[in-house]
Amino acid sequence: MSGAASHFDEQAARYPDSVGEDFTQAQKWALIAAHASAGALALDIGAANGRHALPFAASGGRVVAMDPSPAMLARLAGRAAAAGHGARVLACGGGMPDLPFAPGRFDLVYCFATLLLLPPRAQEEAIGEMAALLRPGGTLIVDVAGARSLSIRYWRRYYRRRGLDGVFGRTQDGVMALLGRHGLSVQAVHAHGLLSQFLLLPGLGGIGPLVRCVRGLPGRPGLDAALSRVLPGLAERWYVVARRDGGDD
Numbered sequence: 001m002s003g004a005a006s007h008f009d010e011q012a013a014r015y016p017d018s019v020g021e022d023f024t025q026a027q028k029w030a031l032i033a034a035h036a037s038a039g040a041l042a043l044d045i046g047a048a049n050g051r052h053a054l055p056f057a058a059s060g061g062r063v064v065a066m067d068p069s070p071a072m073l074a075r076l077a078g079r080a081a082a083a084g085h086g087a088r089v090l091a092c093g094g095g096m097p098d099l100p101f102a103p104g105r106f107d108l109v110y111c112f113a114t115l116l117l118l119p120p121r122a123q124e125e126a127i128g129e130m131a132a133l134l135r136p137g138g139t140l141i142v143d144v145a146g147a148r149s150l151s152i153r154y155w156r157r158y159y160r161r162r163g164l165d166g167v168f169g170r171t172q173d174g175v176m177a178l179l180g181r182h183g184l185s186v187q188a189v190h191a192h193g194l195l196s197q198f199l200l201l202p203g204l205g206g207i208g209p210l211v212r213c214v215r216g217l218p219g220r221p222g223l224d225a226a227l228s229r230v231l232p233g234l235a236e237r238w239y240v241v242a243r244r245d246g247g248d249d
């Protein structure tokens with residue numbers, strides 16, 4: 001995990017701190033927001049600079065924001081204090097698969113763009129820990145990379161060149177089985193990235209109108225979301241909402 005910490009330390013100064021300018025990024029927050037209510041206690045794993053933890057606190061929730069990167073956490077704590085949310089955001093150093101919290105305490109656990117950095121066995125362990133941290137009936141929101149996507153090779157090479165293990169995906173059926181093994185019932189799956197992964201090809205990502213048309217805008221799906229919905233098995237990423245079994249709600 002120290003490799004990840006130093007890589008993301010370097011990213012901290014320029015990592016996006018808003019909830020996102022395209023449909024795919026904004027949908028992360030839209031899913032979290034559906035569970036962001038006064039008094040809810042959340043765990044944000046891979047919280048980075050607090051791009052989701054701060055709005056969660058602003059909505060009246062309390063959040064433990066965990067990340068192995070000291071520089072990310074320093075930005076998160078500074079931003080939370082500046083926004084007057086210091087009392088509702090607890091910055092916590094550490095990372096998956098070791099989640100040192102008491103079981104059954106959280107209403108919501110969310111984890112975006114982070115699980116894919118772990119090898120398959122560590123992903124399995126981390127999902128088991130996330131499930132155990134939820135109260136019965138609590139909600140897990142997590143994204144999982146698609147093993148059959150094209151871009152997984154690009155991102156694997158990108159991270160390996162930077163000294164990390166790479167990125168690791170699963171099949172859609174594999175994701176369902178993984179969650180089921182840990183007592184999590186899938187409520188919703190949102191597929192992304194089938195088309196937008198081609199924007200990684202040289203030159204295409206710089207064509208603004210094309211990028212907007214493919215990626216869409218917050219609240220307005222682009223071509224990517226439409227195509228990913230038709231062929232979800234080939235998506236680059238699935239955003240999954242799952243509920244821990246038990247509980248009344």
Ligand SMILES: C[S@@+](CC[C@H](N)C(=O)[O-])C[C@H]1O[C@@H](n2cnc3c(N)ncnc32)[C@H](O)[C@@H]1O
Pocket residue numbers: 001004005008009028045046047048049051066067068069072094095096097111112113114117118
């Ligand atoms: C790509 S960023 C994603 C940040 C944010 N969740 C988002 O959706 O924009 C990945 C974050 O996960 C953190 N991270 C890396 N390895 C981790 C691990 N094993 N456990 C928890 N967080 C980790 C990094 O330091 C970084 O801040």
